[in-house]
Amino acid sequence: MEDVGQADRAVRRRPIGEGGRLLNEALEASRKLFEETGRYQGVDDLAIKKTDPIRYEKIWSRLRGALVGARETALNISASPIVREIGELCFALYTPEGDSITLSTGIIAHVHTMSDTIKYMVSSEYETNPGISPGDIFVNNDPRLGDVHNADVMEILPIFWEGELIGWAAGVTHEIDVGAPQPTAMPQGNTSRFEDGWILSCHKVGTDDRLFADYERRCHSAVRLPFYWIMDEKCRIAGCQLIRGAVLRLVEEIGVDTYRRITREFIEDTRRSFVAHVKEVLVPGVYEVPSFLDLTHSVDAGRMPAYAAVDSLVHMPLVIRVGVDGSFGLDLDGASKWGYHSSNCTPSGVQGGLWVGLTQVLAHHDKVNDGAYLATTFNTPYGTWANPDNPSVSNTRSWSLLIPTFTGLFRAAGQAYASRGYLEEVLAGYANGNVMQGGGRNHYGQEGAWTNFEMSSEGISAGSVRDGEHCCAAVINPEGDMGDVEAWELLEPLLYLGRRLRPSSAGMGKHRGGSGFESIRMIYNTPSQFMFNGGNGHTFHGNGLFGGYPGSSLYRHSIKNTDIKERIAKGLPYPVADQDPEASEMSAHANGMNLRDQNMWHHGDAHTEYDLYLSLQCGGHGCGDVLERPPEKVIDDLNDRLLLPRFAESAYGVVAIRGPDDKWQLDAMATEAKRQAIRKQRLARSVSVEDWIAKERSRVQKADYIEPVRKMFRESLALSEAWSARYRQFWNLPEGWTT
Amino acid sequence: MTSYTKATIGDLVDGKLPWHALKEMMSNFKDPDRFDKYVAVLQERASWPEKILLPLGPHLFIVKKADGSIVVKSSSGYEFGDYRRNWKLKARIFVRDTEELYREIYPALMHADPQWMEMREYYDPIDGTLLEIEVVPPGYPILHTFQPDLEGFYRDWLKRPLG
Numbered sequence: 001m002e003d004v005g006q007a008d009r010a011v012r013r014r015p016i017g018e019g020g021r022l023l024n025e026a027l028e029a030s031r032k033l034f035e036e037t038g039r040y041q042g043v044d045d046l047a048i049k050k051t052d053p054i055r056y057e058k059i060w061s062r063l064r065g066a067l068v069g070a071r072e073t074a075l076n077i078s079a080s081p082i083v084r085e086i087g088e089l090c091f092a093l094y095t096p097e098g099d100s101i102t103l104s105t106g107i108i109a110h111v112h113t114m115s116d117t118i119k120y121m122v123s124s125e126y127e128t129n130p131g132i133s134p135g136d137i138f139v140n141n142d143p144r145l146g147d148v149h150n151a152d153v154m155e156i157l158p159i160f161w162e163g164e165l166i167g168w169a170a171g172v173t174h175e176i177d178v179g180a181p182q183p184t185a186m187p188q189g190n191t192s193r194f195e196d197g198w199i200l201s202c203h204k205v206g207t208d209d210r211l212f213a214d215y216e217r218r219c220h221s222a223v224r225l226p227f228y229w230i231m232d233e234k235c236r237i238a239g240c241q242l243i244r245g246a247v248l249r250l251v252e253e254i255g256v257d258t259y260r261r262i263t264r265e266f267i268e269d270t271r272r273s274f275v276a277h278v279k280e281v282l283v284p285g286v287y288e289v290p291s292f293l294d295l296t297h298s299v300d301a302g303r304m305p306a307y308a309a310v311d312s313l314v315h316m317p318l319v320i321r322v323g324v325d326g327s328f329g330l331d332l333d334g335a336s337k338w339g340y341h342s343s344n345c346t347p348s349g350v351q352g353g354l355w356v357g358l359t360q361v362l363a364h365h366d367k368v369n370d371g372a373y374l375a376t377t378f379n380t381p382y383g384t385w386a387n388p389d390n391p392s393v394s395n396t397r398s399w400s401l402l403i404p405t406f407t408g409l410f411r412a413a414g415q416a417y418a419s420r421g422y423l424e425e426v427l428a429g430y431a432n433g434n435v436m437q438g439g440g441r442n443h444y445g446q447e448g449a450w451t452n453f454e455m456s457s458e459g460i461s462a463g464s465v466r467d468g469e470h471c472c473a474a475v476i477n478p479e480g481d482m483g484d485v486e487a488w489e490l491l492e493p494l495l496y497l498g499r500r501l502r503p504s505s506a507g508m509g510k511h512r513g514g515s516g517f518e519s520i521r522m523i524y525n526t527p528s529q530f531m532f533n534g535g536n537g538h539t540f541h542g543n544g545l546f547g548g549y550p551g552s553s554l555y556r557h558s559i560k561n562t563d564i565k566e567r568i569a570k571g572l573p574y575p576v577a578d579q580d581p582e583a584s585e586m587s588a589h590a591n592g593m594n595l596r597d598q599n600m601w602h603h604g605d606a607h608t609e610y611d612l613y614l615s616l617q618c619g620g621h622g623c624g625d626v627l628e629r630p631p632e633k634v635i636d637d638l639n640d641r642l643l644l645p646r647f648a649e650s651a652y653g654v655v656a657i658r659g660p661d662d663k664w665q666l667d668a669m670a671t672e673a674k675r676q677a678i679r680k681q682r683l684a685r686s687v688s689v690e691d692w693i694a695k696e697r698s699r700v701q702k703a704d705y706i707e708p709v710r711k712m713f714r715e716s717l718a719l720s721e722a723w724s725a726r727y728r729q730f731w732n733l734p735e736g737w738t739t
Numbered sequence: 740m741t742s743y744t745k746a747t748i749g750d751l752v753d754g755k756l757p758w759h760a761l762k763e764m765m766s767n768f769k770d771p772d773r774f775d776k777y778v779a780v781l782q783e784r785a786s787w788p789e790k791i792l793l794p795l796g797p798h799l800f801i802v803k804k805a806d807g808s809i810v811v812k813s814s815s816g817y818e819f820g821d822y823r824r825n826w827k828l829k830a831r832i833f834v835r836d837t838e839e840l841y842r843e844i845y846p847a848l849m850h851a852d853p854q855w856m857e858m859r860e861y862y863d864p865i866d867g868t869l870l871e872i873e874v875v876p877p878g879y880p881i882l883h884t885f886q887p888d889l890e891g892f893y894r895d896w897l898k899r900p901l902g
Contacts, residue, residue, distance in 0.1 A: 279896055280769055283793065285887035292876060294855055313855060313876060324891035415885050419794055421777025423751055424764045464797070465754040466761065504846050510797075511754075538852035540874040546796040547860075547869035552849035581848045598852060624797055625869040644846060651844040679867035686831035686862050689881070693828075700878045706854045709876045730880035 016127050016165040017096055018260065023122040023132075023165065027097040040099070040268040040374055048262050049269060059254065059262055060367060064102045066246035067091050070171075071104035074239030079231040080176050081487040086453040086480050088174035091239045093247065094118055096165050100370040101263045107152075107477050109356035110172040112373055114154050116146030116348040118168050121156075121202050127165075130204045134160040137206035137237060141178070142199050143395040148349040150199050150396065151175050151185040151451070153229075155236035159244045161256050167263070169243035171236040176491070177449035179223040180396070182604050183439020183530055185451045189300050189603045190342040190394035191308045197396070198222045209241065224439070224447045270371025275326035277365050278375075281425070282416040284324045289408030290317040293401060294538040294708065295341050296599040303603045308340035313539070313708040314385060314401060315716050317723065318408040322416070328362075330354065331379040332405070334723030337715040338388035341601070342397040347380045347387050349395065353402030354378060357409045360478050361427070383719055400534060403432055403475055407542035414463070414545050423464040426623065428507070428545035430475045431458035433516060433617035434554055435534035439604065443493035443525035450492045454617065456480025459506050459514030461620030462548060467633075468514030468620035470501060470642075482517075493526035494613070498576035502552075502616060504644045508651050509548030509622025510629050515642050516551070516617035518578050520586060522564060523611045530604025531558065531613055537598030541618065548622030549651075555581070555598045557614040562592035564610040578614050580644055586614055626652050627678060631671050638664040653678045693731075700731045703739040713739045741770040748776045774897070787816055792902060793887060798868050799826065801889060803902040809889070815865040825883040830870065831862040836877065 017026040033042035049056045070091050075083055082088045090106030098118030103111045117140045126132055136158055141150040154172040158165050180187045180197030190196055205215040211233070219233070220226040251259045293314045301309040317334040321327070338344045345353075351373070363372040380386040385401055407429035417425040433455040442448030456477045460468040474480050485496040497520040506513035523529050533556040535541070540550040557578070567574045567590070575589040587594055590612055595605075607613065634654040637643040645664070648654045655670035687695075703710050717724045717738045728737055743751075743764075750756050756764070778791050781800070785791065789802035789812060798814045801822045811819040811826040819826035835841050835858040841850040851858070851874060859873040859881075873882055893901040 280771070283887050284891045284896070285885060285889075286883075288882050288884055288886075290875070290879075290882070292856065294852075322888075324888060324895040412885075415796075418796055419885075419887070421748065421773045421794070422769065424756075424761050465751060465756070466758075504849065508844065538855040540851045540856060540858075543874050544872055546798075547871055549844060549872060550874055552845060553851050555848040581846050596848070598848060627869070647844060682833065682860075682862050682867040682869070683831060683864070686833040686860070688864075689828050689830055689832045689861075692832045692834070693881075696878075703878070705877055709855065709878065712876065713878065727880060 016132060016160070016163070018164060022125070023096060023127055024125060027119060027122050030097045034374065040271055040371060041264045043264050043268040046265050046269055048258070048265055056262065056265070059250070060102070060266060062250060063093060063246070066243055067093060067102055067104040070239040070242040071106055073242060074171070074235045077231060077238055078173065078235040080173070080228045081483055081491055082176060082451065082453050083173050083232060083235060085483040085487050086456050086477065088453060088477060089172060089235070091169070091171040091243060093243055094168040094170060095263055095267070096167055098122055098168065099267055101167070101266055102367070102369055105479055107172065107174065107356070108359055109148060109352040109476065110152060110154065112355045112370065113146050113148060113348050113352040114156065114170040114172060115370060116351070117154060117202060118156060118170070120145045126202070132158050132165065133207065134158065135208040136204060137209070137211065138202060139200045139205045140202045142201040143346045143349050143398065144391065145202055146348045148345070148352045148402070149186065149398045150178050150196055153200070153232065155233065155240055157237070157240040157244055159247050161248065161251050164256070166251065166256060166259065167247060169240035169247070171239040173232045173236055175232060176228045176451065177224045177439070183224065183447070183449040184437040184532055184604070185449060186396045186435065186437060188342045188397050188532060188534060188601055189297050189304055190396060191305060191340040192392045193394050194392070196342070196394050224449050266367060267369055267371040267374070270367045270369050271374045273365050273367065274363055274372045274375040277362065278322060278326045278328055281420055281422055282322050282413070283419045284322045287320040287322070287412035287415060289320065289412045290315065291404035291408055291542060292316065292539050293343070293404050293536055295339070295343060296537060296601045297341060299599045299602045305340070311708045312339055312341065313712040314343065315712050316401060316405040317716070318405055320409065320412045327377070328375060329377040329379070332384065332386050333379060333381055334716045334720040335381060335384035335386055336712055337383060337719060338385045338390060338393050342394040343400045344385050344388050344393040344395055345398040345401060346395060349398045349402065350378065350380050350386050353406050357406035357475060360475065361410050361413045381719065397534065399476060404536070404541050406475060410461070411543065411545060418464055418546070426464040426545065428461040428463065428513070428548055428621040428623045429542040430461055431513065431516060431551045431618040431620045432535055432541035433458050433474070434600070434615045435532070436519070436615040437532040437534070438492065438494070438529050440529045441526050448493070452488055452492065452615070453480070454482040454488070454519065454615070457482035457517070458617050459516045459551065459619035461507070461513045461551070462509055462511035462544070462623035464623060465511070467511045468506065470514040471517050471617070472514055493524060493529060494521040495524045496520070497522050497574065500577055501642065502619070503579055503641055504647055505552045505616070506619030506642065507544045507549045507551040507622035508626045508647070509544055510624025510626065511548070512622050512629070512637065513551050513620025516619040518617070519615045520575055520578060521613040521615060523607045523609050523613070526609060529607050531607045532604055533600045533602065535600045537600040542621060544621040545623045547625040549626070550621045551619040553598070554600055554616050554618065555596065556600055557584070557586065557594070557596040558605070558607060559586065559590050559592040559594050559612040560607060562590045562610050562612060564590055564612070575612065586612060627675050631666050631668065635664050635666050649674060697731055701733070710739045741768045742772055743770055743776070745776050745780060748773065749780045752777070752780055786814070787812065790902060793889060793892070795885065796870070798863065798870055801887070809902070813863045813865070813868070813870070815863050815868065817863055817865045822889065823886070825881065827861050827871070827881050831864050833860045833862065834858065835860070
């Protein structure tokens with residue numbers, strides 16, 4: 001009797017790469033060619049570009065257009081406001097080896113994480129087991145194989161031409177829920193990945209363009225809101241199918257040999273463009289742009305193991321080296337150790353963060369693909385949060401470290417642009433904001449979970465020649481918007497009582513950052529809801545440039561057991577704004593138990609119906625000395641309620657008086673005198689840096705800091721000899737000194 | 740090839756370009772002669788004669804002195820010493836490391852906790868201009884934010900002798 005199973009397996013083992021090669025042989029050959037030549041696939045001559053540049057650009061535009069079109073069409077299939085409203089999705093097209101050729105708009109951090117995923121499947125010989133055939137569907141959300149965190153779920157479809165795999169179409173969306181024990185898609189305070197929720201590690205979930213029934217069944221049981229998961233899955237599959245169709249139509253027209261050749265030229269062309277652009281706009285040298293984030297899990301004592309319920313300060317010591325050869329190297333040497341928290345990253349996640357930063361600040365030239373990745377290097381030291389030596393760490397909140405890390409990239413580029421005179425490009429980093437999440441029984445009576453993505457609209461930082469824009473975008477999604485309140489209220493059992501610009505959230509400077517905003521939420525139509533915060537509380541997120549102040553930091557504020565229900569019944573005022581923490585309108589118009597501190601990282605905090613929750617989004621950082629801001633602009637900021645009145649004089653040195661129409665007016669003479677007085681005060685109360693170092697050294701020797709700071713130094717000193725040597729040299733400390 | 744007049748670059752430096760012109764500048768190909776025109780604009784405005792080799796910011800410049808030495812100099816005329824050393828080491832410093840000092844410029848709760856992070860303000864010793872800010876944990880070494888490879892920049896990118 002014929003063994004059908006064996007015959008079938010033999011067919012599946014048939015190599016599907018170009019020229020009858022195994023895919024991993026093709027991948028290895030590609031790596032070797034790059035190592036030997038420094039050029040993608042060894043491509044020397046951009047023959048098609050050179051001989052027929054119009055055709056070259058037309059084919060590029062056709063592919064790029066197909067990707068953008070696929071995204072715009074497919075997002076309408078999703079039911080999730082995160083995808084439909086905020087646009088937390090993207091699609092990309094890859095070579096058989098997993099190198100991105102072109103991409104759609106959207107959360108393009110994943111262009112390289114999906115590349116890592118494909119390379120993992122290729123190098124793991126997926127063509128043998130579980131097999132790769134036309135119509136197969138693969139899913140991944142495992143950060144160890146290629147992702148930032150498991151909330152981002154990717155669909156990957158192979159593209160075949162006459163039995164040969166000629167590429168991959170892939171798409172990613174951010175999920176509302178991933179079935180984690182804590183009810184949210186990005187739970188925090190997890191001590192291991194086993195608390196992160198559903199993780200699919202490059203699973204084959206369908207064939208013949210249909211999902212396996214057992215996978216669909218599992219979708220219904222693995223997450224709280226399967227409707228959203230399934231519709232997002234269909235959105236991703238549809239987008240990939242649209243891309244696959246566009247590629248096959250193109251191949252039919254131009255031939256597979258030309259398709260292979262031109263896609264390789266696109267990538268090599270982009271690599272060369274990136275190097276040329278580095279030389280065109282930057283300055284070679286070393287840029288030191290570290291960031292820091294406080295994690296505050298001591299408030300979770302009793303809910304987390306004692307070794308994890310601690311406060312930590314995480315060190316992100318980004319150094320960027322630009323070589324005269326156009327090389328662009330990033331280095332996190334000296335970074336903190338991984339921790340029993342959910343903010344750890346994988347090298348793939350770090351590359352994702354770099355991608356989304358680079359494409360906004362430097363790699364936005366003409367074509368965007370993995371050519372830019374090939375032109376950069378990144379050191380993520382083993383054992384640190386960026387490359388943990390413990391495979392079980394949690395990754396759900398990786399972005400909390402990636403976002404501050406890469407604000408340094410913007411500052412470094414801003415410094416270089418300012419030196420070259422490209423002042424129109426200078427941006428003093430970007431802002432951060434509260435990650436508002438929650439879960440529990442929702443207003444439809446289901447177990448629910450939600451992440452509100454209004455944090456996609458932070459204030460933008462200032463530049464050398466302009467103020468930042470208000471509530472504009474976020475580094476995670478440069479095209480983001482805050483979403484309509486009605487859309488969020490469909491998903492979340494909370495009402496918006498108010499949403500408005502937040503005064504003094506923007507960093508001050510000659511040019512001020514754009515303002516962030518505040519939202520007042522009221523738990524409604526549910527008996528209870530676990531609420532989360534997230535963001536920088538005890539630390540600033542990044543910094544301004546050239547003397548500009550950083551945007552504000554964050555705090556949490558809830559009022560529990562309120563009298564709001566009675567107020568509504570009696571027609572009494574209720575809070576629609578907060579505005580000033582020193583004269584909180586929220587507290588003034590609601591009686592109850594106020595919880596207000598800077599502990600932004602905590603397990604889900606129980607709220608009940610009619611409780612209030614304040615969510616703050618930061619403003620951008622400032623640029624330049626505050627005393628150089630034209631006083632009239634400070635007056636405008638006062639009248640626009642962007643600046644709390646007391647800071648006009650104390651920070652900007654602008655004396656403002658209220659006119660009869662209640663508008664602020666400038667007292668020019670008093671302002672001039674005040675500014676002169678501030679300059680004198682600066683010199684009077686400052687000291688020479690040499691004197692300050694001598695005095696500060698004794699504190700350093702005693703390590704006279706709070707424990708999270710001591711721990712941060714201890715870890716960096718232990719994990720990096722080079723960082724340790726620089727630290728000791730600066731403070732003139734003996735060999736082997738530690739905290 | 741994209742190019743702008745020196746007057747336009749002067750308006751850019753002054754923040755006088757209207758948004759549509761600034762946006763067009765962002766979207767356009769970069770003008771390869773920008774650096775020279777930019778430095779020329781800044782040189783004309785400098786109150787001292789030393790040649791600007793590389794601007795570091797609105798008030799700081801790497802300049803070549805008559806004796807051939809290359810130093811960091813501010814718009815006020817203060818010299819911070821050899822450009823390869825961190826200019827901050829010769830600046831004035833003021834550290835906001837208490838709630839009270841933070842509250843001069845931020846509302847309560849909207850600034851870093853001074854036990855976790857202090858704010859260092861670096862001033863020009865002559866005119867008190869706020870040149871740069873650092874926000875770092877106490878005990879963190881002073882940042883050498885930018886160490887340009889000046890020789891390489893001139894030799895390999897600008898393709899002309901330094902100075």
